[in-house]
Amino acid sequence: MINTDALIIGAGPTGLFTAHQLKLIGLSCEVVDNLDKVGGQCIELYPDKPIYDIPAVPECTGEELTNNLIKQLKPFDIKFHLNERVDEVKRDNNNWFVKTNNDKIFLTPNVIIAGGVGSFEPRKFSPKECEKFENKYLFYAVKDKKIFEGKTVTIFGGGDSALDWAVELSKNSKVNLVHRRDEFRGAESTVNKMKELVNSERMNLFTKYQLNNVRGSDQIQSIDLKHDDGQTKNLETDYVLGFFGLIMQLGPIAEWGLNIDKKTISVDTKNFETNQKGIYAVGDICSYPGKLKLILSGFHEGALAARACFKLARPNEKYRFEFTTTSSKLLKRLGKKE
Amino acid sequence: MPKITYITHNKESHTIEVQNGLTVMEGAVQNDIPGIDADCGGGMACATCHVYVKEDWLDKLPKKEDGEEDMLDMAFEPKPNSRLSCQLTVSDKLDGLIVDIPSKQT
Numbered sequence: 001m002i003n004t005d006a007l008i009i010g011a012g013p014t015g016l017f018t019a020h021q022l023k024l025i026g027l028s029c030e031v032v033d034n035l036d037k038v039g040g041q042c043i044e045l046y047p048d049k050p051i052y053d054i055p056a057v058p059e060c061t062g063e064e065l066t067n068n069l070i071k072q073l074k075p076f077d078i079k080f081h082l083n084e085r086v087d088e089v090k091r092d093n094n095n096w097f098v099k100t101n102n103d104k105i106f107l108t109p110n111v112i113i114a115g116g117v118g119s120f121e122p123r124k125f126s127p128k129e130c131e132k133f134e135n136k137y138l139f140y141a142v143k144d145k146k147i148f149e150g151k152t153v154t155i156f157g158g159g160d161s162a163l164d165w166a167v168e169l170s171k172n173s174k175v176n177l178v179h180r181r182d183e184f185r186g187a188e189s190t191v192n193k194m195k196e197l198v199n200s201e202r203m204n205l206f207t208k209y210q211l212n213n214v215r216g217s218d219q220i221q222s223i224d225l226k227h228d229d230g231q232t233k234n235l236e237t238d239y240v241l242g243f244f245g246l247i248m249q250l251g252p253i254a255e256w257g258l259n260i261d262k263k264t265i266s267v268d269t270k271n272f273e274t275n276q277k278g279i280y281a282v283g284d285i286c287s288y289p290g291k292l293k294l295i296l297s298g299f300h301e302g303a304l305a306a307r308a309c310f311k312l313a314r315p316n317e318k319y320r321f322e323f324t325t326t327s328s329k330l331l332k333r334l335g336k337k338e
Numbered sequence: 339m340p341k342i343t344y345i346t347h348n349k350e351s352h353t354i355e356v357q358n359g360l361t362v363m364e365g366a367v368q369n370d371i372p373g374i375d376a377d378c379g380g381g382m383a384c385a386t387c388h389v390y391v392k393e394d395w396l397d398k399l400p401k402k403e404d405g406e407e408d409m410l411d412m413a414f415e416p417k418p419n420s421r422l423s424c425q426l427t428v429s430d431k432l433d434g435l436i437v438d439i440p441s442k443q444t
Contacts (some may be wrong), residue, residue: 045383245412
């Protein structure tokens with residue numbers, strides 16, 4: 001079990017700066033994120049897209065912004081728990097008992113939800129029959145490529161993940177690649193490699209097709225593909241892989257007894273506390289009259305929530321407001337003074 | 339003001355006057371039309387404002403940018419008449435546009 005003054009859910013820009021604010025005022029904190037890296041939407045959705053409305057930063061990409069926020073955290077020792085989703089949050093006397101999907105447990109008086117629009121989950125196939133085979137014969141990620149050796153694998157998608165796996169698995173498996181149009185958005189070199197394999201008949205390519213049905217009882221026997229023109233085609237296959245990117249789902253947050261409206265959490269703008277004492281929501285996931293979904297708003301919200309955390313983490317101390325320009329205590333925490 | 343008709347998957351029809359310059363997505367969100375999530379807020383980064391455009395309107399709409407087709411690869415049940423409604427800016431030319439909203443966005 002990990003004891004901490006505050007737990008931040010979400011390592012996007014708002015979560016990162018909130019961690020900075022907590023550490024600056026002398027509190028400990030830990031950060032949990034469902035993705036395998038820090039940065040949230042900035043890294044997952046638009047790492048290369050320029051952002052123009054961060055105060056005093058005329059232009060930067062999502063990746064640059066994330067790197068700068070990480071740099072700003074350098075004086076502090078902050079533990080990140082990546083690839084973990086918080087599944088449970090419940091009252092435990094004056095604390096919150098928080099459990100992740102990997103059974104990691106935190107005990108903390110303060111939980112700050114900086115979850116953006118929820119957690120990223122793989123986009124799934126639409127036919128209902130797919131569920132039955134999921135994680136056995138139908139996957140949205142590859143964990144162990146050995147299981148595909150000598151088998152027929154049908155891969156859906158047109159991006160880098162689909163193409164990379166199609167090329168990789170074609171070495172030891174029979175690969176069918178299916179995509180809804182003729183153009184691929186993956187890296188040009190991988191697209192060329194894939195076309196080479198198709199031309200030399202080491203891979204089958206089906207474009208303008210989508211998955212219509214999966215047949216089989218215990219394991220997959222075959223799948224039906226549907227062409228844009230309405231015709232269907234049956235294809236024998238042992239495994240199906242789908243790579244359609246990630247979607248955002250509110251997920252377990254909906255179960256924690258918070259006031260939720262249209263995928264956002266209502267907060268009091270005084271301290272960004274939710275209807276539950278000691279649970280705060282900051283950044284895109286919170287809502288209040290006049291809310292702007294801008295990164296700069298998330299920074300402000302995180303700064304205020306951090307001060308509110310002080311009260312519950314140090315009930316016998318009084319928080320004193322100080323500037324980083326003049327406070328020797330803050331400068332010491334920042335590593336600028338002995 | 340141009341009128342845009344949104345038809346939900348259970349065949350409810352909503353005809354709304356949408357101001358020139360707003361997007362078809364914004365018209366839906368501001369008028370609480372169900373079924374258009376627009377998680378990313380119009381950044382062409384999520385494909386949750388996906389709509390089907392009535393066939394006879396396809397040629398009259400602004401052409402797709404590269405990124406839009408890439409995002410549509412990830413949409414729920416894309417079809418040849420799929421568009422991201424955040425990329426359709428309303429103008430007098432779009433008066434009378436009809437879009438069908440998919441049964442779900444994710």
